Amino acid sequence: MTNNQTYILSFIVENKPGVLYQISNMFRRRSFNIESLTVGPTENEDFARMTITVKGNENTIEQLTKQTNKLMDVIKVTILDKKNTVMREIALIKIFTADSKTRSEVIQYVDVFRGHIVDVSLDSLIVEMTGDSNKINAFIDLSRPFGIKELARTGITALTRGRRVIKK
Secondary structure, three states: OOOOEEEEEEEEEEOOOOHHHHHHHHHHHOOOOEEEEEEEEOOOOOEEEEEEEEEEOHHHHHHHHHHHHOOOOEEEEEEOOHHHEEEEEEEEEEEEOOOHHHHHHHHHHHHHOOOEEEEEOOOEEEEEEEEOHHHHHHHHHHHHHHOEEEEEEOOOEEEEOOOOOOOO
């Protein structure tokens, strides 16, 4: 694949077992790596929203969306326009804090990045960071010298701005 870009795809699907498998299997068969994936129920509990981030070129992504749209449990697939989309990711980062000076520095960075400390122990803090991927990456890079014990990220979740909605 030449001219690879990152695309964010929003799926409205039936909220039932096996749907995630069908879609991820379609990606596998087409040799696409899913960069990130979030899934959760919508305002209607019969449906779920999947947000999948994938790299590819315009033609292959268009083919992929057409093929996934044909799956029985897929209601709608939309390629989101990054300029007109609110995107967020959540990360939980457990940072080593050996002493009070280190703990104080980490707390200052958390404040600057508008994060939240969600757990404190004798030698570590767990920080919740919400925002776009660049913000989270910057905080992680800044935290590495302290020592990151563990890291968990949700992947991107997104909705289009304004009145436009993606529904059945």
